[in-house]
Amino acid sequence: MTQRIEARFEKCRAEGRAALVTYVMAGDPDLETSFEIMRNLPKAGADIVEFGMPFTDPMADGPAIQAAGLRSLKGGQNTIKTLDLVRRFRREDSDTPIILMGYFNPIYVYGVDRFLKDAKEAGVDGLIVVDLPPEEDDELCLPALSAGLAFIRLATPTTDDKRLPAVLANTAGFVYYVSITGITGAATPDFGKVSTAVERIKRHTPLPVVVGFGVKNGAHAAAIAKGADGVVVGSALIDALKGTLDPQERATSRSVEAVTTLVKELSEGVRSVSKRAAA
Amino acid sequence: MSAPAQPNSFRTGPDERGHFGMFGGRFVAETLMPNILELEKAYDEAKADPSFKADMDSYMAHYIGRPSPLYFAERMTEHLGGAKIYFKREELNHTGAHKVNNVLGQILLARRMGKKRIIAETGAGQHGVATATLCARFGLECIVYMGAVDVERQKPNVFRMKMLGAEVVPVQSGTKTLKDAMNEALRDWVTNVADTFYCIGTVAGPHPYPAMVRDFQCVIGNETRVQMMQAEGRLPDSLVACIGGGSNAIGLFHPFLDDRGIEIYGVEAAGHGLDKLHAASLSGGRPGVLHGNRTYLLMNEDGQIQDAHSISAGLDYPGIGPEHAWLHDVGRVNYISATDDEALAAFQLCSKLEGILPALEPSHALAKVMDLAPTKPKDHLMVVNISGRGDKDIPQIAEILGAKI
Numbered sequence: 001m002t003q004r005i006e007a008r009f010e011k012c013r014a015e016g017r018a019a020l021v022t023y024v025m026a027g028d029p030d031l032e033t034s035f036e037i038m039r040n041l042p043k044a045g046a047d048i049v050e051f052g053m054p055f056t057d058p059m060a061d062g063p064a065i066q067a068a069g070l071r072s073l074k075g076g077q078n079t080i081k082t083l084d085l086v087r088r089f090r091r092e093d094s095d096t097p098i099i100l101m102g103y104f105n106p107i108y109v110y111g112v113d114r115f116l117k118d119a120k121e122a123g124v125d126g127l128i129v130v131d132l133p134p135e136e137d138d139e140l141c142l143p144a145l146s147a148g149l150a151f152i153r154l155a156t157p158t159t160d161d162k163r164l165p166a167v168l169a170n171t172a173g174f175v176y177y178v179s180i181t182g183i184t185g186a187a188t189p190d191f192g193k194v195s196t197a198v199e200r201i202k203r204h205t206p207l208p209v210v211v212g213f214g215v216k217n218g219a220h221a222a223a224i225a226k227g228a229d230g231v232v233v234g235s236a237l238i239d240a241l242k243g244t245l246d247p248q249e250r251a252t253s254r255s256v257e258a259v260t261t262l263v264k265e266l267s268e269g270v271r272s273v274s275k276r277a278a279a
Numbered sequence: 280m281s282a283p284a285q286p287n288s289f290r291t292g293p294d295e296r297g298h299f300g301m302f303g304g305r306f307v308a309e310t311l312m313p314n315i316l317e318l319e320k321a322y323d324e325a326k327a328d329p330s331f332k333a334d335m336d337s338y339m340a341h342y343i344g345r346p347s348p349l350y351f352a353e354r355m356t357e358h359l360g361g362a363k364i365y366f367k368r369e370e371l372n373h374t375g376a377h378k379v380n381n382v383l384g385q386i387l388l389a390r391r392m393g394k395k396r397i398i399a400e401t402g403a404g405q406h407g408v409a410t411a412t413l414c415a416r417f418g419l420e421c422i423v424y425m426g427a428v429d430v431e432r433q434k435p436n437v438f439r440m441k442m443l444g445a446e447v448v449p450v451q452s453g454t455k456t457l458k459d460a461m462n463e464a465l466r467d468w469v470t471n472v473a474d475t476f477y478c479i480g481t482v483a484g485p486h487p488y489p490a491m492v493r494d495f496q497c498v499i500g501n502e503t504r505v506q507m508m509q510a511e512g513r514l515p516d517s518l519v520a521c522i523g524g525g526s527n528a529i530g531l532f533h534p535f536l537d538d539r540g541i542e543i544y545g546v547e548a549a550g551h552g553l554d555k556l557h558a559a560s561l562s563g564g565r566p567g568v569l570h571g572n573r574t575y576l577l578m579n580e581d582g583q584i585q586d587a588h589s590i591s592a593g594l595d596y597p598g599i600g601p602e603h604a605w606l607h608d609v610g611r612v613n614y615i616s617a618t619d620d621e622a623l624a625a626f627q628l629c630s631k632l633e634g635i636l637p638a639l640e641p642s643h644a645l646a647k648v649m650d651l652a653p654t655k656p657k658d659h660l661m662v663v664n665i666s667g668r669g670d671k672d673i674p675q676i677a678e679i680l681g682a683k684i
Contacts, residue, residue: 056584057458057569059465060308066452078581104306105568109582131306131568135296156310158472163313181310182470 002150004097004125005173008047009208009229013275018225020045020270021210022263023101023234025052025068026085027077028241033251034072037241037259038089042096044260045267048230049089050128053082053102060130062185064235064242071249079110083122090123099152099173101128104140112140116147126150126173134166141170150174155201157181157193164204174208175201176232179224182213185235189214195227217262218269225273233266289536289611292602297486297572300608302601305485307571310469319487321392326494331387338383342416343373345380345498349506349662354632355648362517362655364648365510365662367503367531370637376667377499377527378480379409384495385478386413394476396420400464402429402457402523403593403640404436405667406480411445421445424463426456429592436671454586457523457596461570481524482600485571489600496530503662504534511660517542519651520664521643522614523558523594525603527666536611545603546647548589549616556588560599561607561614569597574604590619590679591639593667621646623679626669638667639676 012019022041027034041049054069054077061069086098100119107115107129119127127144134141134153141151150173158181159167168175177198179189189211198209211224212232224231240262244254292299305315325331339345348371352364369377389397397419401407407423414421423440427449430437440447453459461484468477482489482496507515518535520528522545535541550557557563560575567576569584577585577597587597606612617625625645630636637645641664648663655661669676677684 055582056453057462059462059570060310060469062466063452070453073583078583103568105576105578105584106582108568109565109578109580130308131571133305133307133309133312135305135312154309156308158310158313160313167309178310181472183466186470 002125002173005150008097012047016274018228018270019047019230020267021048021050021230021232022046022237023050023052023232024237025054025072026082027054027072027075028068029071029245029249029251030075031081033255035085035088036256039092040256040260041263042093044263046263048097050099050101053100053106055103055106058103060183062183062235064185064238068238079106083118086122086124097125098123099126099128100124104129104131112143116144116149120147120149124149126152128152128176137170145170145172152176154178168205174210175205177201177209177211179211179213184213187214191223194224198227218265221266221269222272225270231270237262285609290533293486293490299602299605302573302604303486303489304573305571306568307485308469310472314472315485322388322487322491325388325391334387335384343379346502347371349503349510352633358632359649359652362652362659362661364652367499367662367664369499370665370668374409374412376405377530378406380498381492381495381526382409382413382478386417389476390417394474396475397478398422398464398467398475399478399480400424400460401480402595404433404671405593408436408439410478411440411443415443423447424450424460426450426460428455432675433592433671434674481526482529482602483524483570483572483598489602492526493529493533496526497533499530500534503531514538515541515660515662517661519544519644519648521546521640522599522603523596525600527664529600529602531664532612543612544647545612545614546643547614547616548591548594548643549618550588552618553616558587558589558594558596559616560597562616572601574598574601590622593640615647617643617646625649636669637665638669639672641666
């Protein structure tokens with residue numbers, strides 16, 4: 001059920017490197033620019049793509065992703081349009097794993113069963129839903145696994161050894177380690193602590209462990225790539241996009257390129273660390 | 280949709296996972312889960328500890344000034360010509376509202392847990408003031424998140440909080456009101472999870488907050504039972520309270536839920552009207568998930584949260600506590616609503632007839648008392664919770680009425 005995700009990590013392992021996972025907000029700043037950005041991500045070096053589903057009240061996100069969500073919503077983005085973007089992406093690219101990331105309410109209101117069916121058919125491989133801890137697995141996690149979608153769990157610095165088994169119990173695809181206690185795009189993580197944490201999680205699961213939150217450039221990506229199976233970058237890409245918008249927050253001719261340029265830098269950072277020696 | 284079957288008792292919730300029927304739960308980021316479980320454990324231990332209750336009782340009596348009076352509103356009763364109206368005088372509490380009952384409980388709990396940094400969200404500022412007050416009393420650091428719009432319309436409370444040593448952070452994100460203040464408080468908590476206690480001001484948020492805040496507010500209803508027995512030799516016939524998140528209402532209602540003959544009315548804020556901008560989640564919303572719990576929410580067809588509107592900053596929230604959502608669905612409480620204009624009229628009437636300036640929040644409850652009382656016989660005992668005093672609203676009301684102060 002998670003063949004695309006497994007195949008992609010297998011490919012990265014074969015190349016002796018960590019995977020680059022990129023996050024952009026679906027519909028930011030408008031539908032067509034957003035699609036142009038998405039379709040260019042794999043070409044620029046992204047191995048797995050995460051598309052944010054905008055929500056008015058993103059309580060775990062920092063200012064960059066909050067603003068991106070509001071830009072997207074202002075442009076009329078909704079769940080139907082986000083799934084449509086996935087379909088368009090999938091028509092051109094049948095290999096890159098697609099993860100949808102967001103909050104539960106828009107999915108709940110869309111209808112869990114309907115959402116899972118439509119997401120699967122559109123070509124989604126996995127879901128990250130920030131406000132669904134293991135205590136609420138009945139809501140979406142278990143139905144998603146039955147529907148053949150990976151439910152990717154966030155593990156955090158506060159997830160201790162006692163709690164880790166519960167967090168890892170119904171997960172699939174990969175584990176997303178949140179490098180800091182905090183919101184997206186905030187502090188730069190302590191790379192030493194992150195690598196210790198990744199080792200700790202790996203003792204509990206055979207799944208790949210990717211690390212995100214606070215990764216801003218190629219050097220950060222390289223530092224994370226030493227210990228982790230993948231590096232997630234989101235807010236930094238959104239900041240790069242935002243820097244090109246006009247005063248009315250509309251896309252300009254530089255918008256797509258600003259994102260892909262940073263993705264290339266991150267990709268080089270990830271590829272600069274050979275993991276063959278360690279394997 | 281048919282109403283769910285009536286339970287044997289309405290007072291047994293929530294279950295161990297924090298559910299009131301389908302509502303409630305723990306919809307939070309993983310980072311917060313260990314903290315929420317720690318809080319639940321600490322609260323369970325405190326509840327079982329007689330010294331915690333003794334501490335609560337002592338501060339309730341000597342610091343807050345409880346019990347608050349149950350006052351026979353004679354002139355209001357005469358004017359409306361029906362039910363005998365009693366005011367539960369929560370506005371006489373130290374800091375001027377019911378909010379302090381809950382804050383005292385949470386701050387004593389934070390001390391037990393060794394947490395030195397307290398964060399809170401506030402709408403009207405009453406919860407922020409109460410939190411700043413108790414933090415001053417116990418020497419704790421206090422950070423209050425308040426929507427930038429509310430900072431502007433509740434200036435007296437902002438200044439009070441600062442005088443009490445709290446840092447007030449104006450929240451510029453989203454709609455810049457209570458829901459955004461709560462988002463920002465949650466972001467702070469996720470960032471400073473190790474040393475920080477989040478003091479939530481209403482019966483919402485992830486389990487155990489809705490149950491814990493309710494328990495701390497039940498002093499209102501428990502006192503009312505005793506006081507009404509002393510005054511009239513029997514229990515009241517009806518209860519009326521305003522609802523934003525719903526903490527003053529659940530505090531009055533909960534001890535009476537199993538007295539099935541008692542009519543209970545929760546009054547939401549209908550703003551400009553239910554067909555226009557309002558804050559009535561039960562009357563105009565649908566079930567959804569926000570701020571850690573499933574409840575009725577104001578939202579669009581895509582699940583995006585919509586702006587609430589009320590003249591009263593304390594009711595200006597697009598959700599409602601999950602226990603109210605359940606009590607609505609099982610039909611035990613009648614949820615009705617009052618508009619901005621109705622609340623303003625009730626504020627003026629109460630001030631002139633009783634010499635009591637109610638806050639704009641309980642003015643919504645009074646507005647419905649004005650509708651309900653005349654339809655009842657003279658021996659009908661009606662209790663309305665005057666959950667806060669109106670001093671904080673004076674600048675805003677003066678502006679609306681075109682007066683210069």
